[in-house]
Amino acid sequence: MKQYKGYLIDLDGTMYKGTELIAEARDFVIALKEKGIPYLFVTNNSTKRPAQVAEKLESFGIPTTEDQVFTTSQATANYLHDRKPNGTVYVIGAEGIRHALTEKGFTIQDEDTDFVVVGLDQEITYEKLAKACLNVRNGAFFVSTNGDIALPTERGLLPGNGSITSVVSVSTQTQPVFIGKPESIIMEQALEVIGTPKEDTLMVGDYYDTDILAGMKAGLDTLLVHTGVTTKELLKGYDKQPTYAVDSLKEWMDKI
Amino acid sequence: MKQYKGYLIDLDGTMYKGTELIAEARDFVIALKEKGIPYLFVTNNSTKRPAQVAEKLESFGIPTTEDQVFTTSQATANYLHDRKPNGTVYVIGAEGIRHALTEKGFTIQDEDTDFVVVGLDQEITYEKLAKACLNVRNGAFFVSTNGDIALPTERGLLPGNGSITSVVSVSTQTQPVFIGKPESIIMEQALEVIGTPKEDTLMVGDYYDTDILAGMKAGLDTLLVHTGVTTKELLKGYDKQPTYAVDSLKEWMDKI
Numbered sequence: 001m002k003q004y005k006g007y008l009i010d011l012d013g014t015m016y017k018g019t020e021l022i023a024e025a026r027d028f029v030i031a032l033k034e035k036g037i038p039y040l041f042v043t044n045n046s047t048k049r050p051a052q053v054a055e056k057l058e059s060f061g062i063p064t065t066e067d068q069v070f071t072t073s074q075a076t077a078n079y080l081h082d083r084k085p086n087g088t089v090y091v092i093g094a095e096g097i098r099h100a101l102t103e104k105g106f107t108i109q110d111e112d113t114d115f116v117v118v119g120l121d122q123e124i125t126y127e128k129l130a131k132a133c134l135n136v137r138n139g140a141f142f143v144s145t146n147g148d149i150a151l152p153t154e155r156g157l158l159p160g161n162g163s164i165t166s167v168v169s170v171s172t173q174t175q176p177v178f179i180g181k182p183e184s185i186i187m188e189q190a191l192e193v194i195g196t197p198k199e200d201t202l203m204v205g206d207y208y209d210t211d212i213l214a215g216m217k218a219g220l221d222t223l224l225v226h227t228g229v230t231t232k233e234l235l236k237g238y239d240k241q242p243t244y245a246v247d248s249l250k251e252w253m254d255k256i
Numbered sequence: 257m258k259q260y261k262g263y264l265i266d267l268d269g270t271m272y273k274g275t276e277l278i279a280e281a282r283d284f285v286i287a288l289k290e291k292g293i294p295y296l297f298v299t300n301n302s303t304k305r306p307a308q309v310a311e312k313l314e315s316f317g318i319p320t321t322e323d324q325v326f327t328t329s330q331a332t333a334n335y336l337h338d339r340k341p342n343g344t345v346y347v348i349g350a351e352g353i354r355h356a357l358t359e360k361g362f363t364i365q366d367e368d369t370d371f372v373v374v375g376l377d378q379e380i381t382y383e384k385l386a387k388a389c390l391n392v393r394n395g396a397f398f399v400s401t402n403g404d405i406a407l408p409t410e411r412g413l414l415p416g417n418g419s420i421t422s423v424v425s426v427s428t429q430t431q432p433v434f435i436g437k438p439e440s441i442i443m444e445q446a447l448e449v450i451g452t453p454k455e456d457t458l459m460v461g462d463y464y465d466t467d468i469l470a471g472m473k474a475g476l477d478t479l480l481v482h483t484g485v486t487t488k489e490l491l492k493g494y495d496k497q498p499t500y501a502v503d504s505l506k507e508w509m510d511k512i
Contacts, residue, residue: 124385126378130414133406137413149427150389157393158386163427171405171419 013228269484
């Protein structure tokens, strides 16, 4: 069995479910740390800063520094920086994406912007959507932090950022560039951050359509863990299988 | 030239532009009234009651009774009534659609509904979209008053109801039944209301993609007037042409 030199790891459904820790996942990360193997959490959650995510993981007993968290907000800010450093942007989204963009040198404003970025915003209003549409129609480059159609909660599946993004894409008939998993954009940046060679890095996650596809598209080996969305039964419906699939990360402990 | 016995007429772009009357359109309707030819205004605007629409038209000097206005909210309420009279419905939308549904005997509630209806709501919130998604995922039949992707305003093109509807359709992966133009559902009901034979009724409007297509799909002759969205230039791009096209309804006065 191949020994991987680095791990990219999903959060929700892989490390925890909402507010509930997955204990075997914590033990898995502790083992990585003890063996000195680099790991980076890669998340489509655009609403929180890396420090806030690290704090949540630490509160579960999962050893995490701020630098071990890579969010789609950071990936979005980097992507925009490559296109036009210090540009102007109209943002729909919460603190995480706003912080990432301003930290990277972007100016957030309402009109005549170079970019429109849509990230999850549970305080969405018609006026925010209107401003996003007007800027896109005026030529702003349109980016969405992630295309997740649904957000799993204790109430059920609520609208995800991909569905909110569709207001702007349907109204303006302009497709955005999506940054988060399953796109390669976030994965290529995450590989740079972790610094291990692609062929020696494993992508770990619970959701085929985002985590596993992201790994495959980026040319990584993949490990699907059945603690979240994609059950064994659902996995049978996919043509291309992940490199590995386990019921729990406990099964992976002797392969680290 | 054929003499039509009834006219179905669009509003925005045909009778007025926002708050501005199109004087030739007023004269055209006055002529219809004087000659005793039935006419019915057919609108995708779900936000106002027929009485409110009639009042606006009267304020422009366009002779209109409440009964001469047929909104997509009325068409939606009739459609739901045919599927399940006195059912329960979760509604995103303004006064017009709420009034039409309660008047028709429906009970508006938040959970466990038979139907979800989405109409234009400029006070949209994430919570409203969440409730719509949860009801659709729980099996509620999903209906949208109209699929207009954009709303023309003095600020530019803002998100139309079709784009707001897409949040629910993308998130739940469930397509709604659309009621308004260009769908036949509203047109068939409008024909019943006006009461003139299909072959003797003319559909008049400014927008090919809604008004003219609606007429064509319903098997009516169509008259495109270039006072709104579809210019002469744009019209050249369509394969199937309307029965007639004029720059202004003034040109139609001697054909009534």
